[in-house]
Amino acid sequence: xxxxxxxxxxxxxxxxxxxxxxxxxxxxxxxxxxxxxxxxxxxxxxxxxxxxxxxxxxxxxxxxxxxxxxxxxxxxxxxxxxxxxxxxxxxxxxxxxxxxxxxxxxxxxxxxxxxxxxxxxxxxxxxxxxxxxxxxxxxxxxxxxxxxxxxxxxxxxxxxxxxxxxxxxxxxxxxxxxxxxxxxxxxxxxxxxxxxxxxxxxxxxxxxxxxxxxxxxxxxxxxxxxxxxxxxxxxxxxxxxxxxxxxxxxxxxxxxxxxxxxxxxxxxxxxxxxxxxxxxxxxxxxxxxxxxxxxxxxxxxxxxxxxxxxxxxxxxxxxxxxxxxxxxxxxxxxxxxxxxxxxxxxxxxxxxxxxxxxxxxxxxxxxxxxxxxxxxxxxxxxxxxxxxxxxxxxxxxxxxxxxxxxxxxxxxxxxxxxxxxxxxxxxxxxxxxxxxxxxxxxxxxxxxxxxxxxxxxxxxxxxxxxxxxxxxxxxxxxxxxxxxxxxxxxxxxxxxxxxxxxxxxxxxxxxxxxxxxxxxxxxxxxxxxxxxxxxxxxxxxxxxxxxxxxxxxxxxxxxxxxxxxxxxxxxxxxxx
Numbered sequence: 351x352x353x354x355x356x357x358x359x360x361x362x363x364x365x366x367x368x369x370x371x372x373x374x375x376x377x378x379x380x381x382x383x384x385x386x387x388x389x390x391x392x393x394x395x396x397x398x399x400x401x402x403x404x405x406x407x408x409x410x411x412x413x414x415x416x417x418x419x420x421x422x423x424x425x426x427x428x429x430x431x432x433x434x435x436x437x438x439x440x441x442x443x444x445x446x447x448x449x450x451x452x453x454x455x456x457x458x459x460x461x462x463x464x465x466x467x468x469x470x471x472x473x474x475x476x477x478x479x480x481x482x483x484x485x486x487x488x489x490x491x492x493x494x495x496x497x498x499x500x501x502x503x504x505x506x507x508x509x510x511x512x513x514x515x516x517x518x519x520x521x522x523x524x525x526x527x528x529x530x531x532x533x534x535x536x537x538x539x540x541x542x543x544x545x546x547x548x549x550x551x552x553x554x555x556x557x558x559x560x561x562x563x564x565x566x567x568x569x570x571x572x573x574x575x576x577x578x579x580x581x582x583x584x585x586x587x588x589x590x591x592x593x594x595x596x597x598x599x600x601x602x603x604x605x606x607x608x609x610x611x612x613x614x615x616x617x618x619x620x621x622x623x624x625x626x627x628x629x630x631x632x633x634x635x636x637x638x639x640x641x642x643x644x645x646x647x648x649x650x651x652x653x654x655x656x657x658x659x660x661x662x663x664x665x666x667x668x669x670x671x672x673x674x675x676x677x678x679x680x681x682x683x684x685x686x687x688x689x690x691x692x693x694x695x696x697x698x699x700x701x702x703x704x705x706x707x708x709x710x711x712x713x714x715x716x717x718x719x720x721x722x723x724x725x726x727x728x729x730x731x732x733x734x735x736x737x738x739x740x741x742x743x744x745x746x747x748x749x750x751x752x753x754x755x756x757x758x759x760x761x762x763x764x765x766x767x768x769x770x771x772x773x774x775x776x777x778x779x780x781x782x783x784x785x786x787x788x789x790x791x792x793x794x795x796x797x798x799x800x801x802x803x804x805x806x807x808x809x810x811x812x813x814x815x816x817x818x819x820x821x822x823x824x825x826x827x828x829x830x831x832x833x834x835x836x837x838x839x840x841x842x843x844x845x846x847x848x849x850x851x852x853x854x855x856x857x858x859x860x861x862x863x864x865x866x867x868x869x870x871x872x873x874x875x876x877x878x879x880x881x882x883x884x885x886x887x888x889x890x891x892x893x894x895x896x897x898x899x900x901x902x903x904x905x906x907x908x909x910x911x912x913x914x915x916x917x918x919x920x921x922x923x924x925x926x
């Protein structure tokens with residue numbers, strides 16, 4: 351029996367005029383509730399939480415899918431086998447695991463079950479399997495999560511960095527693992543961070559299996575150290591050593607790289623056991639030494655920057671990746687260099703001469719002193735024998751003293767040429783380092799770069815006076831001291847000796863002269879020779895007007911000076 355107060359569905363409203371049209375049949379509550387259940391099944395419907403997504407686009411490292419929400423989802427490209435990514439329009443079964451900082455849903459392949467009762471929870475706990483939960487709120491120390499029952503997730507196991515990120519997880523569906531289950535106390539603790547770490551390891555392992563040595567990869571600089579840079583190459587970490595950044599020398603990676611920078615590199619080594627990958631940026635560039643043999647020739651002048659110094663020399667960069675060595679022996683003509691840092695410093699620009707090129711061993715020998723010019727080039731003309739020089743004593747040894755004649759040119763005074771007055775045992779008895787002295791050049795050898803000097807030659811002697819007072823052609827008197835075939839040694843005064851050449855015809859005549867047999871006890875009377883010579887040398891008067899006997903030692907004769915050499919202090923005579 352119908353209620354008289356409730357109108358029939360098709361009967362007009364009693365309070366409505368008959369002219370008013372009847373209402374459309376109202377939508378049933380059952381239909382509205384069914385639609386609500388379907389639209390909210392992600393949060394309320396237990397069971398499978400898998401979702402089918404449609405591929406929208408494929409990028410270099412990820413896949414964007416339409417999963418039926420207002421915002422698209424992102425799935426890493428590494429989730430698929432190498433070389434077999436899906437195409438736009440393909441259907442992929444995925445599970446939502448959260449949102450990234452840009453608001454896109456983070457996805458993973460496959461389905462994850464939501465527990466429906468304690469038995470399901472106990473099974474998931476025992477098997478350490480991944481389950482679905484919904485974050486219901488932020489509580490002290492972490493988050494409250496609905497996994498079929500109320501569970502707690504510590505903030506440290508949420509995989510977030512701060513409180514702001516915790517707030518963003520509220521009402522989000524997450525994937526987690528039960529790490530504590532107490533049915534009696536109805537105490538459940540879940541962990542989201544472990545899932546992310548496992549997925550990261552799995553992604554890296556998959557990425558390692560896809561890479562091989564020689565591949566060219568794109569990457570992002572993740573961190574910098576003194577010895578290199580760690581680079582993310584699409585889910586795997588690789589080390590870019592500082593020596594592999596550039597062909598030129600790089601002191602610190604931070605000088606040329608920055609965190610977040612995108613780079614291109616070549617895989618040069620993979621250690622699968624230790625999951626280590628070494629990459630190189632410079633291996634993608636031509637090696638600069640390939641063109642060195644054609645570009646640099648011995649004898650050329652070049653400019654470069656000193657990169658570093660060592661005790662034995664300095665390294666100079668001529669261009670990126672090309673360094674030459676200046677040995678300390680090639681740094682100065684004038685002084686002995688003990689360490690390269692005494693002459694050049696890192697960062698200085700220097701000019702040098704290429705001494706040698708060895709492209710095979712990648713070596714360039716450079717000379718710094720050669721760029722200044724060889725001071726020995728004009729030494730033969732500037733320091734000919736007889737030249738008087740003046741310079742400081744640079745070094746003393748037991749056999750003599752070295753004197754600087756000019757920048758890069760030194761001469762040596764032998765100990766026997768230091769003093770004519772006395773015999774010395776060591777040059778330091780007379781000289782000291784830095785003392786300026788005068789000396790005469792005795793001899794010069796440009797090939798061996800040797801100059802012999804003498805100080806005592808500048809001190810006037812009886813020979814010097816004799817040379818100054820006579821000239822070639824003068825008739826002089828002297829005593830024969832040594833007679834040999836073809837020549838006679840003649841003493842012209844104290845310390846003044848000369849040589850007289852005897853022509854062969856004259857020598858034959860002298861041999862034919864009859865000489866009286868000398869008495870065995872007779873000795874030449876030479877007591878008056880000194881006074882006689884002293885009186886007659888300058889006048890050139892003959893000592894005896896009589897015709898001389900055959901030549902013999904001790905005989906006094908007249909001679910004509912044929913040659914006087916003040917430099918070598920030699921006198922040559924001929925018989926008058």
